[in-house]
Amino acid sequence: MDDLVRRRRSVLAAWGMVTGAIMALAAVAALFLAPREGEMGEVQRLFYFHMPCAWVALGLAITCVFGFSIAYLVTRNLRYDRIAAAAAEIGVMFTTITLITGSLWAKPVWGVYWTWEPRLTTTLILWFIYVGYLLLRWVAAPGHKRARLAAVYGVVGWVDVPIVFLSIWWWRTVHPRILGSGGFAIAGSMAWVLALCLAAFTLLFVYLLVLRVRILNLSSLLAEREAQAEDEGVEK
Amino acid sequence: MNGTAYLAVGFGVLWLIVGWYLYWLGRRLVALERRLDRVDSAR
Amino acid sequence: MRTALGLVWTIAWKDLRCELRAAGGIITMVLLGFLVVLVFSFCLESAARESASARSGILWAAFLFPGLVAVGRSFEGEKEVQCLEGLLLCPVDRSLIYLGKLLSSTILCWGSGLVVLVFFTALYNVGLGWEWPALLGIMLLLAAGLSAVGTLAAAVTVGVQARGALLSVLVLPLLVPLLVAAARCSVVLLGSEPWSGLGLWPVLMAIYDVVFVAVGIAIFEFVVE
Numbered sequence: 001m002d003d004l005v006r007r008r009r010s011v012l013a014a015w016g017m018v019t020g021a022i023m024a025l026a027a028v029a030a031l032f033l034a035p036r037e038g039e040m041g042e043v044q045r046l047f048y049f050h051m052p053c054a055w056v057a058l059g060l061a062i063t064c065v066f067g068f069s070i071a072y073l074v075t076r077n078l079r080y081d082r083i084a085a086a087a088a089e090i091g092v093m094f095t096t097i098t099l100i101t102g103s104l105w106a107k108p109v110w111g112v113y114w115t116w117e118p119r120l121t122t123t124l125i126l127w128f129i130y131v132g133y134l135l136l137r138w139v140a141a142p143g144h145k146r147a148r149l150a151a152v153y154g155v156v157g158w159v160d161v162p163i164v165f166l167s168i169w170w171w172r173t174v175h176p177r178i179l180g181s182g183g184f185a186i187a188g189s190m191a192w193v194l195a196l197c198l199a200a201f202t203l204l205f206v207y208l209l210v211l212r213v214r215i216l217n218l219s220s221l222l223a224e225r226e227a228q229a230e231d232e233g234v235e236k
Numbered sequence: 237m238n239g240t241a242y243l244a245v246g247f248g249v250l251w252l253i254v255g256w257y258l259y260w261l262g263r264r265l266v267a268l269e270r271r272l273d274r275v276d277s278a279r
Numbered sequence: 280m281r282t283a284l285g286l287v288w289t290i291a292w293k294d295l296r297c298e299l300r301a302a303g304g305i306i307t308m309v310l311l312g313f314l315v316v317l318v319f320s321f322c323l324e325s326a327a328r329e330s331a332s333a334r335s336g337i338l339w340a341a342f343l344f345p346g347l348v349a350v351g352r353s354f355e356g357e358k359e360v361q362c363l364e365g366l367l368l369c370p371v372d373r374s375l376i377y378l379g380k381l382l383s384s385t386i387l388c389w390g391s392g393l394v395v396l397v398f399f400t401a402l403y404n405v406g407l408g409w410e411w412p413a414l415l416g417i418m419l420l421l422a423a424g425l426s427a428v429g430t431l432a433a434a435v436t437v438g439v440q441a442r443g444a445l446l447s448v449l450v451l452p453l454l455v456p457l458l459v460a461a462a463r464c465s466v467v468l469l470g471s472e473p474w475s476g477l478g479l480w481p482v483l484m485a486i487y488d489v490v491f492v493a494v495g496i497a498i499f500e501f502v503v504e
Contacts, residue, residue, distance in 0.1 A: 031247070043239035046246045053250070073501055093257055097250050104246040108239050128452035135448060139439045149435040152498050153449065156431060159494055160453045163487055167456035170483070171463065204254070211261045218268040225275045 012210060019203040026193075026200035034193040043108045048193055050101040052201035053094045054119075058126060060205050061091030062158060065133070069154035072147055079217070081147035084154055086212035088133050090205060095127040118169040125164050129157040142220075286371055290379025291386070294353065298387060304352060305391065308345035312395035315341040316402065331470030334403055335462050338469075341399065342392045342418065343425075343451075343458075349387040350429030351446050353380050354437045367503055377499035380430045381423075381492065388422035403469075410468045417464045420484040424457045425450070427491040434502045460484045 030048035037044035064087035072080040102120060103113040114120070133153055140146040298304055319337040320328065327333050366376060396414065405411065432449045436442050460480040467476035 027247075031243075041239040043242045045243050049247065049250055093253060097253055100249050101246045104242045104249075108242050125452050125455050128448075132449045132452060135445060136435065136439075139441065139445060148501055148504070152431065152435055152502055155498060156428065156453065156491075156494060159490065160456070163456045163483075163490070167459045167483060170479075171459045208257070208261070211265065215261060215264050215268060218265070218272060222268060222272055222275065225272065229275060229278065 008214075012207075012214070015203075015207055015210070019200070019207045022196075022200045022203055026197045029193045029196055033189075035189055037190075040109055043105060046101050046105045048197045050098060050105060051194065052197045053101065054098045054123065055198060056201050056205045057091050057094035057098050058123065058161075060202065061087045061094060062126065062130075062161065064209070065091065065130075065154045066158035069151035069158075072151045073155075076144070078144070078147055078220070081151065082216040082220070083209070083213050084151065085134075085137055086209055086216060088130050088137075088154070089212060090208050092127065092130045092134060094205075095123060095130060098123055099127065116168070116172065118165055118172055121168045122161065122165045126161060129160065133157060283372075283375055286375050287378045287382060290366075290376060291382035294380065294383035295386060298352070298383075305387070308348050308387075308391045309394045311348065312341045312345045312391060313398050315344050316395070316399055320402070328403070331466045331472075332462075334469050335465035337403075338396070338399055338414075338465060339421075339458060339461055341395050342388075342421065345391045345395065346388040346422065346425050347429070347447050347450065348443075349391060350384050350426060350433055350450070351443055352387075353384045353430055354433045373500040373503060374496040376503070377430060377495050378492075380434075381426050381495065384426040384430055385419075385422050388425055389419055392418045392422060405469060406471065410471070413468055413474075414465060417461055417468075417481065417484070420481065420488060421457055421461045423488045424484065424491060425454060427488060427495050428453050431495050431499065431502065434499070457484055457487055460487075 026048070030045055034045060034048065036042065065084050068080045068084035068087065072078070072084065099120075102123070106115060106120075107113050133150060136153055137146060137150050140149060316337055319340060323333055323337075367373075369376075393415065396418065399405065400407070400411070405414070429446070429450050432446055436446050436449070439445060460483045463480045464477055464484075466472075467474065
């Protein structure tokens with residue numbers, strides 16, 4: 001292992017420690033320091049985790065999948081394909097967390113775990129698109145062909161998301177709205193806590209992404225080296 | 237169940253999933269680096 | 280010198296002729312649609328069968344099953360006898376191949392949907408006035424969108440394992456806007472509500488179709504290089 005790899009490893013560790021510290025700070029702030037919301041009570045504190053997870057899944061991860069899919073199609077560098085794959089995987093995880101925390105929040109506030117609210121429904125459909133993307137990668141053999149096909153699906157899926165949201169939003173305005181919007185005014189100190197949580201989850205996303213991409217890079221490097229070693233063995 | 241219980245479950249699920257993923261990533265990374273070292277030293 | 284449109288039609292006609300020669304595929308698709316109508320009818324009580332939303336659910340499910348099969352068939356023949364390579368060797372722009380495939384599978388989906396709609400009309404007393412051609416129009420918009428996304432997905436999944444199931448899993452989430460819109464339209468048409476209830480839904484479907492045909496044209500060359 002050369003110096004470069006070693007240095008990168010220490011940068012990664014430092015990044016992890018900073019992320020961990022800020023995550024802990026954000027958790028303490030959200031659970032204890034933020035003011036108690038009058039109408040919903042303690043369960044409103046889930047919002048400080050729910051909303052940043054949604055931001056990571058619906059904002060950061062899918063944009064990464066789209067951007068790096070395009071980057072792959074333009075440059076044909078498999079490194080970009082691996083970043084898109086890692087972002088999709090992390091996207092599935094955060095979409096799942098968003099759905100679970102959203103349901104847990106909806107139950108005491110709206111009385112049901114699920115409602116066909118546009119944001120909820122779009123998140124669920126996005127989950128299916130992400131999982132479809134990963135399934136496609138899973139069943140195809142690794143290489144440039146898989147990267148190309150996955151990139152195409154990544155681009156198409158990204159184009160679909162705003163249309164899905166629009167259609168569900170229209171659909172809901174047609175149906176009678178039984179449930180309230182569940183909104184609340186964000187007080188000044190709440191905004192600070194929310195900003196801290198958003199920063200913490202963004203850092204966490206980057207950390208996970210770098211870690212996952214590193215694993216994908218190393219395993220393709222390993223496959224390369226092993227093939228090389230085999231060739232050398234044959235020559236001897 | 238009251239609001240605090242929902243909060244606790246949500247927080248727990250969040251960290252269970254993220255924690256498990258981090259653990260899995262860490263294990264994969266360590267195993268991969270070890271195998272790379274072995275391949276390099278064999279050459 | 281043939282025009283681009285002629286080339287698109289040549290490719291589409293080639294596929295359609297293959298389908299017509301081996302008519303087993305088409306018959307199976309149509310029967311599948313009939314069976315979906317039957318199965319759903321057994322599941323619903325007679326009062327529920329009267330509601331417009333239940334009936335539109337049955338109609339679109341009966342359209343989708345054969346439609347997904349039709350879309351999946353669009354690259355099957357090429358794979359079996361290595362014709363895709365031959366098709367790609369043609370001195371033709373790749374986007375024209377996509378449009379040809381899109382056209383043939385739209386016609387196939389729409390055609391099988393038409394037969395299913397006739398069967399459905401007989402069983403569920405659908406009005407034969409202007410609602411009927413309007414339903415056909417909605418079906419055409421749905422068939423075009425399904426084919427636009429489905430042709431891409433079919434090309435992407437050529438040769439992978441469990442292809443049929445994977446194709447459905449890839450296509451259906453993307454199709455949600457179209458399905459929501461089609462369901463809204465058919466509830467209005469089957470429930471004999473005033474047509475103003477259609478609103479902008481057909482426009483949304485048309486926009487969806489245009490967007491995904493454009494995306495398909497732009498991106499298809501990456502799929503089959």
